[in-house]
Amino acid sequence: SDVSVTPTRILTKLKHECATPLPLLQQVAEAMSDDMRAGLGLGLEPGLPMIPTYVENLPTGNEKGLFYALDLGGTNFRVLRVQLGGKDERVIHTEFDQVSIPQHLMSATSQELFDFIASGVAKFASKEDARFHISPGRKREIGFAFSFPVKQTSIDSGILIKWTKGFAVSGTAGRDVVACLNEAMERQGIDMRVSALVNDAVGTLAGAEYWDNDVVAAVILGTGTNACYVEQISVIPKLQGHASSSGKMIISTEWGAFSNSLPSTEFDREMDAATINPGEQIFEKTISGLYLGEIVRRVLLKMTNEEGLFGKSVPQKLSTPFILGTPDLCAMQQDISGDLHAAGSLLYDILGVESNLSERKTVLEVCETIVKRGGRLAGAGIVGILQKMEEDQRGLIFGNGNRSVVAIDGGLYEKYPQYRAYLQDSVKELLGTEKSNNVVIEHTKDGSGIGSALLAASNSIYK
Ligand code: ADP
Numbered sequence: 001s002d003v004s005v006t007p008t009r010i011l012t013k014l015k016h017e018c019a020t021p022l023p024l025l026q027q028v029a030e031a032m033s034d035d036m037r038a039g040l041g042l043g044l045e046p047g048l049p050m051i052p053t054y055v056e057n058l059p060t061g062n063e064k065g066l067f068y069a070l071d072l073g074g075t076n077f078r079v080l081r082v083q084l085g086g087k088d089e090r091v092i093h094t095e096f097d098q099v100s101i102p103q104h105l106m107s108a109t110s111q112e113l114f115d116f117i118a119s120g121v122a123k124f125a126s127k128e129d130a131r132f133h134i135s136p137g138r139k140r141e142i143g144f145a146f147s148f149p150v151k152q153t154s155i156d157s158g159i160l161i162k163w164t165k166g167f168a169v170s171g172t173a174g175r176d177v178v179a180c181l182n183e184a185m186e187r188q189g190i191d192m193r194v195s196a197l198v199n200d201a202v203g204t205l206a207g208a209e210y211w212d213n214d215v216v217a218a219v220i221l222g223t224g225t226n227a228c229y230v231e232q233i234s235v236i237p238k239l240q241g242h243a244s245s246s247g248k249m250i251i252s253t254e255w256g257a258f259s260n261s262l263p264s265t266e267f268d269r270e271m272d273a274a275t276i277n278p279g280e281q282i283f284e285k286t287i288s289g290l291y292l293g294e295i296v297r298r299v300l301l302k303m304t305n306e307e308g309l310f311g312k313s314v315p316q317k318l319s320t321p322f323i324l325g326t327p328d329l330c331a332m333q334q335d336i337s338g339d340l341h342a343a344g345s346l347l348y349d350i351l352g353v354e355s356n357l358s359e360r361k362t363v364l365e366v367c368e369t370i371v372k373r374g375g376r377l378a379g380a381g382i383v384g385i386l387q388k389m390e391e392d393q394r395g396l397i398f399g400n401g402n403r404s405v406v407a408i409d410g411g412l413y414e415k416y417p418q419y420r421a422y423l424q425d426s427v428k429e430l431l432g433t434e435k436s437n438n439v440v441i442e443h444t445k446d447g448s449g450i451g452s453a454l455l456a457a458s459n460s461i462y463k
Pocket residue numbers: 073074221222223224288289290326327328330331409410411412415416
């Protein structure tokens with residue numbers, strides 16, 4: 001159509017500050033691998049947390065028997081069981097149940113929360129039918145996907161550092177969450193044991209690896225973000241002396257904490273200052289689903305106040321933090337009609353503003369700018385991980401004829417086609433044609449649940 005976007009001062013500046021040309025992406029990828037390396041060290045240099053997961057055995061496909069998973073990472077928990085049949089039969093049967101956690105339990109006592117979870121497990125386990133069968137003499141084993149910060153010292157234990165994501169449960173911090181669950185299961189009278197404690201990124205990696213041995217890393221891009229990958233113990237100075245049969249361990253990078261050489265605007269800085277963890281999780285605040293909509297809202301508010309976007313009145317709703325969600329940006333960006341009618345309706349419904357075509361185009365340019373930056377930086381982070389692995393083992397990732405798969409899960413990657421495309425473009429641009437032929441970015445849906453059950457199997461005490 002013939003109405004073009006007026007290149008206002010704010011939009012021009014925003015696009016300039018959010019630009020992610022190749023040299024900047026290269027710098028981010030480089031900084032990511034440097035910070036990974038520093039984080040694996042003895043703590044002399046600041047770097048990423050690089051948390052050892054004690055997952056040293058990934059599923060091979062040979063696992064057999066009945067295994068459970070329990071996934072607690074947000075406002076729902078999922079329980080799942082799977083009957084594994086080994087190399088040929090693979091996943092014979094699987095079943096799951098999802099229970100939402102009542103609001104009051106999110107700020108209850110630890111015992112109340114874990115009793116609720118254990119009763120959910122008990123209820124689900126009691127409905128196990130004849131398609132599922134446990135080998136004689138074995139307890140049912142659980143892979144516990146627990147996506148809150150824990151300090152692990154073994155595959156089946158981990159101390160909760162703090163609750164996040166709106167949980168304010170008292171009495172768990174400083175305790176082993178596996179023990180909390182075990183005690184609650186005992187109170188429920190169920191005799192099961194936790195064989196693996198993992199986070200959702202690790203579960204995703206395991207689930208993807210089960211079907212494809214070329215998977216080297218997994219990334220979560222949802223409300224928040226994290227990435228994990230398979231590392232060689234020999235290049236982890238902070239684990240020196242740790243005995244390992246496989247010589248490998250999955251490392252959870254906690255890359256949301258990354259902050260080096262990232263482009264930043266006044267909108268990012270002001271949003272960060274208003275969060276409950278200012279100065280922390282800067283990469284997460286630049287690329288993940290919880291924040292993209294909020295950054296856009298802040299830009300639109302300033303445009304409204306200073307440049308008269310949407311006319312003279314400042315719409316009240318536009319001043320409400322987090323009123324504009326990333327799914328809203330996504331919905332507006334899918335509007336390909338000439339008059340952007342659907343985008344206009346969304347702006348009216350969510351922000352209470354009337355808009356003309358030129359204003360809608362401006363809004364879409366702001367969305368595009370913030371989402372493009374997020375997707376491209378996420379891609380640079382992935383390349384940073386691949387480069388780190390390649391540096392330590394020449395040819396591992398980019399060697400002739402090799403295939404390296406990065407498994408990605410999470411609502412943002414899954415549901416936002418533009419974000420996904422920007423991420424993929426960025427990886428291609430950074431690697432160049434030849435190297436990118438070796439690299440496969442793969443979407444794995446809900447791999448984390450079954451992945452946790454598979455980790456219970458590959459870390460079973462009965463073998
Ligand atoms: P979580 O990360 O909370 O465990 P998900 O992986 O399902 O759960 O991700 C949910 C996040 O994905 C939401 O917070 C939102 O930012 C993003 N998201 C969900 N739906 C869409 C959508 N239609 N378009 C863009 N982003 C979406």
